[in-house]
Amino acid sequence: MPQLKLMRVEDAVKRYIHTRTSFSSSGFPLCRKPQIFWREILRQHINDRMDLQVISPGMGDETNGYLVAAGLVESCVTVFISQERPGTNPSLRRSIEHGIPRRVRIEDYSNLSMNTGLLAAGLNVPFMPCLSGRWGDFRKPGFGRRFNEDGTIPVHHYHKDIVMKDPFGSEVDVALIQGIFPDVSVLMAQAADPYGNTIVVGQLAYDQWTPFAARKHIIVVADHIADTEACKHFPNLTLVPGYAVSAVIPWYGGSWPCNCVGDYAEDIEHMNETLKRSKTQEGAEQCIRDYCLSYKNHDEYMDMIGKDKMKALEATPTRRLLDPMRQWFLDDAEVEKLTKQAEAERAKAEAASEAK
Amino acid sequence: MAKIGGKKELLEKFTQQEMMCCACSRYIPNDAIMDIGVGLGLVAANLAKEVYAPDAVFMYESGSVDATVVGDRLPEGIDDSVIQADTPCITDLLHVLGWATMSGRSSHTLLGFAQVDKYGNLNTTCMGNYYDPDIRFPGSGGAHDLGTGAVHPILLGPQSRRTLVDKLDYKTTLGYGEDGHFRERMWYPGKGPMVIVTNLGEYEPDPITHEFILTGVMAYSTVEECVETCGWDLKVSPDVKEVAPPTEAETKALREKLDREGRNTGWTKLANK
Numbered sequence: 268m269p270q271l272k273l274m275r276v277e278d279a280v281k282r283y284i285h286t287r288t289s290f291s292s293s294g295f296p297l298c299r300k301p302q303i304f305w306r307e308i309l310r311q312h313i314n315d316r317m318d319l320q321v322i323s324p325g326m327g328d329e330t331n332g333y334l335v336a337a338g339l340v341e342s343c344v345t346v347f348i349s350q351e352r353p354g355t356n357p358s359l360r361r362s363i364e365h366g367i368p369r370r371v372r373i374e375d376y377s378n379l380s381m382n383t384g385l386l387a388a389g390l391n392v393p394f395m396p397c398l399s400g401r402w403g404d405f406r407k408p409g410f411g412r413r414f415n416e417d418g419t420i421p422v423h424h425y426h427k428d429i430v431m432k433d434p435f436g437s438e439v440d441v442a443l444i445q446g447i448f449p450d451v452s453v454l455m456a457q458a459a460d461p462y463g464n465t466i467v468v469g470q471l472a473y474d475q476w477t478p479f480a481a482r483k484h485i486i487v488v489a490d491h492i493a494d495t496e497a498c499k500h501f502p503n504l505t506l507v508p509g510y511a512v513s514a515v516i517p518w519y520g521g522s523w524p525c526n527c528v529g530d531y532a533e534d535i536e537h538m539n540e541t542l543k544r545s546k547t548q549e550g551a552e553q554c555i556r557d558y559c560l561s562y563k564n565h566d567e568y569m570d571m572i573g574k575d576k577m578k579a580l581e582a583t584p585t586r587r588l589l590d591p592m593r594q595w596f597l598d599d600a601e602v603e604k605l606t607k608q609a610e611a612e613r614a615k616a617e618a619a620s621e622a623k
Numbered sequence: 624m625a626k627i628g629g630k631k632e633l634l635e636k637f638t639q640q641e642m643m644c645c646a647c648s649r650y651i652p653n654d655a656i657m658d659i660g661v662g663l664g665l666v667a668a669n670l671a672k673e674v675y676a677p678d679a680v681f682m683y684e685s686g687s688v689d690a691t692v693v694g695d696r697l698p699e700g701i702d703d704s705v706i707q708a709d710t711p712c713i714t715d716l717l718h719v720l721g722w723a724t725m726s727g728r729s730s731h732t733l734l735g736f737a738q739v740d741k742y743g744n745l746n747t748t749c750m751g752n753y754y755d756p757d758i759r760f761p762g763s764g765g766a767h768d769l770g771t772g773a774v775h776p777i778l779l780g781p782q783s784r785r786t787l788v789d790k791l792d793y794k795t796t797l798g799y800g801e802d803g804h805f806r807e808r809m810w811y812p813g814k815g816p817m818v819i820v821t822n823l824g825e826y827e828p829d830p831i832t833h834e835f836i837l838t839g840v841m842a843y844s845t846v847e848e849c850v851e852t853c854g855w856d857l858k859v860s861p862d863v864k865e866v867a868p869p870t871e872a873e874t875k876a877l878r879e880k881l882d883r884e885g886r887n888t889g890w891t892k893l894a895n896k
Contacts, residue, residue: 296700297700298702298703346762346765351699355759360758363759375748375763378764399767400767404748404794470715473715533699583704
């Protein structure tokens with residue numbers, strides 16, 4: 268039997284997120300982001316410095332802003348600190364412009380060059396050529412990369428992209444984009460089976476390759492746990508195969524207020540409200556208390572969103588993307604049973620490993 | 624030169640943002656394959672699709688290709704669910720920005736800016752020192768890639784001496800480079816920006832130097848106003864024309880379909896609409 272991968276969000280954060288962990292995020296500013304995972308990091312480490320590195324094309328979303336406002340982030344690799352129409356995240360601006368509560372270091376890319384850097388990491392090569400990055404200030408010194416296990420973050424004082432002429436003689440100049448290697452990659456998905464086979468529908472943005480850039484672990488947050496038959500009927504929609512996944516966290520609504528197409532739309536009203544409240548440090552801290560620290564379990568989390576609000580978000584025309592799969596989604600009781608079974612199997616395996 | 628522009632009374636009937644959207648939309652042909660970004664450019668692209676270019680194919684860099692917007696509002700971003708419910712192809716960013724754009728298949732794009740210089744280079748990253756900025760803007764997103772690869776970028780943004788500048792605080796996206804000739808030294812799929820549209824005028828590159836010169840004045844603006852609010856020593860084309868105000872079809876599409884509440888163009892605040 269393949270290994271059961273189900274894990275509770277609190278256990279996954281304890282297990283995989285430590286001081287100086289570098290982690291990447293799936294999705295785009297409005298789309299399919301594992302917000303519940305970032306909320307859990309805040310719940311466990313609200314008073315810790317952590318020095319995390321966040322690798323995310325869109326750093327402007329609600330919980331990335333909270334991580335920065337709480338002082339948990341040392342640096343971020345990104346292309347965009349806005350949540351598009353709702354606006355630039357004030358917590359990011361406050362940190363970058365005024366050092367409140369601390370100055371986050373930023374390594375800026377464009378979308379294609381950052382995706383190319385993650386592709387390089389996914390293919391386990393140190394760099395990848397690209398037509399983007401040959402001109403402009405992206406070539407300012409970057410962070411350098413953490414190849415050492417001690418977790419230090421060296422600052423390399425050379426241009427982070429090097430331009431070279433095609434050595435095969437075409438005369439085309441290319442930028443060499445350094446691989447971007449997170450320790451952990453966290454992927455928000457519509458569904459996964461209990462063994463980690465992960466189904467994603469809708470826009471993929473960076474996610475064809477970002478999960479595979481992780482040097483250590485791929486973590487999946489799934490709105491639904493599905494029978495493996497769902498993957499077998501639509502195998503091309505299985506973005507990540509089970510063997511590659513370290514943990515599957517079942518959490519419906521885990522992307523809120525971002526969308527998870529097929530399930531719910533983006534909650535623009537909430538984004539506008541929290542961005543407005545985050546204009547002051549005190550406001551951002553109150554938002555953290557209200558939206559990260561206030562719930563005790565999934566039921567209370569759904570109450571926090573509001574039943575009527577969730578119903579409205581679920582009336583999305585994108586539901587048809589996921590409809591053919593719903594017949595294989597497991598109910599809460601079955602998921603809980605499998606999660607307990609996974610916990611027991613893990614405990615047994617770890618005990619055996621320690622005994623050795 | 625015949626007097627052009629100066630019809631300030633027009634601003635009682637439409638907003639400068641509406642005028643920018645209309646001016647941009649007129650540059651988009653029916654066979655365009657377009658990379659769509661966010662902001663006012665998204666409104667302008669959709670206006671083109673309504674009025675001038677119904678067959679244009681829209682690509683959103685996060686993956687939706689040839690999407691039809693579902694529902695009664697424009698997307699809040701390029702990854703909004705309203706452009707993922709009715710689309711024949713959803714793929715990833717490496718397809719849209721890597722394959723389609725870098726192979727020159729993307730014919731047009733619309734790029735906003737915080738600063739632009741006389742060679743059409745853009746800053747959307749910061750004002751002041753990058754490492755200790757006075758103001759931090761959103762960043763590149765896909766703008767750098769679209770400026771590199773899209774064949775005919777259209778640039779749009781508000782005009783002042785702080786936005787049309789002699790020197791950028793941060794070089795985010797290539798126009799024609801610092802001396803106007805960078806694209807000639809390094810192979811690029813894109814030809815460089817075709818026009819800058821501001822709330823006051825239109826600027827097109829000189830075919831030899833690639834320095835942007837004033838070629839159009841919004842009907843309510845004047846040549847003098849464009850020159851005074853430009854941060855570089857602006858040259859004026861001898862053929863400078865007046866940019867016509869919004870047509871009935873453009874106004875109808877904007878106000879009755881694309882921006883009913885005026886959130887993007889502010890038209891609902893006009894006293895005499």
